[in-house]
Amino acid sequence: IQMTQSPSSLSASVGDRVTITCRASQTISKYLNWYQQKPGKAPKLLIYAASSSQSGVPSRFSGSGSGTDFTLTISSLQREDFATYYCQQSYSTPLTFGGGTKVEIK
Amino acid sequence: QVQLVESGGGVVQPGDSLRLSCAASGFSFSSYGMHWVRQAPGKGLEWVTFIRYDGTNKYYADSVKGRFTISRDNSKNTLYLQMNSLRAEDTAVYYCAKDPKWELTGYYFDFWGQGALVTVSS
Numbered sequence: 001i002q003m004t005q006s007p008s009s010l011s012a013s014v015g016d017r018v019t020i021t022c023r024a025s026q027t028i029s030k031y032l033n034w035y036q037q038k039p040g041k042a043p044k045l046l047i048y049a050a051s052s053s054q055s056g057v058p059s060r061f062s063g064s065g066s067g068t069d070f071t072l073t074i075s076s077l078q079r080e081d082f083a084t085y086y087c088q089q090s091y092s093t094p095l096t097f098g099g100g101t102k103v104e105i106k
Numbered sequence: 107q108v109q110l111v112e113s114g115g116g117v118v119q120p121g122d123s124l125r126l127s128c129a130a131s132g133f134s135f136s137s138y139g140m141h142w143v144r145q146a147p148g149k150g151l152e153w154v155t156f157i158r159y160d161g162t163n164k165y166y167a168d169s170v171k172g173r174f175t176i177s178r179d180n181s182k183n184t185l186y187l188q189m190n191s192l193r194a195e196d197t198a199v200y201y202c203a204k205d206p207k208w209e210l211t212g213y214y215f216d217f218w219g220q221g222a223l224v225t226v227s228s
Binding site for chain 1: 141152156167214216219
């Protein structure tokens with residue numbers, strides 16, 4: 001299953017609302033997860049099952065979607081949110097990731 | 107707290123073998139599936155392999171099938187990745203990652219290690 005993220009990068013300011021999109025090449029129900037990765041660090045799980053927040057993740061992060069189209073939204077971008085975000089399908093093996101979206105400071 | 111610590115990375119030549127280890131603590135290791143995920147320098151994430159909590163089922167990415175073997179020792183709380191016939195394109199940081207489902211499989215990753223760098227170069 002191919003996962004396509006858009007955009008591949010974006011520039012935004014602190015306080016902005018940011019939306020990242022992930023599209024699957026076939027239907028994956030709600031088997032979609034989102035990760036945040038900062039330079040030199042391991043990824044961190046943000047959202048699982050399309051819309052469930054991992055424990056400890058700030059409420060400004062939310063996920064939505066089902067089938068083939070999914071969205072990660074950051075309601076008010078904070079300085080610590082500048083990072084690369086990946087989607088990942090957990091519908092079937094081989095497990096696959098999107099290409100990533102790098103969120104940079106405007 | 108959950109801790110995953112990889113070791114065994116290094117620089118090897120094409121065709122060589124290497125074994126990575128991942129020492130787990132802070133959770134009931136024998137009750138959770140485990141994965142290896144890799145990231146080539148400057149690139150995205152690639153899932154490599156998975157092993158069920160009891161070691162009975164294993165799955166591999168096509169890119170490593172027949173060359174890499176995942177295993178675990180639940181008595182030592184340790185996950186392994188045996189990598190044979192290494193190629194330049196296997197150069198990456200290798201992360202071990204925990205599956206979130208107790209004695210089931212979620213096929214996603216709730217905790218990650220810090221990563222081990224494997225460089226394959228002549």
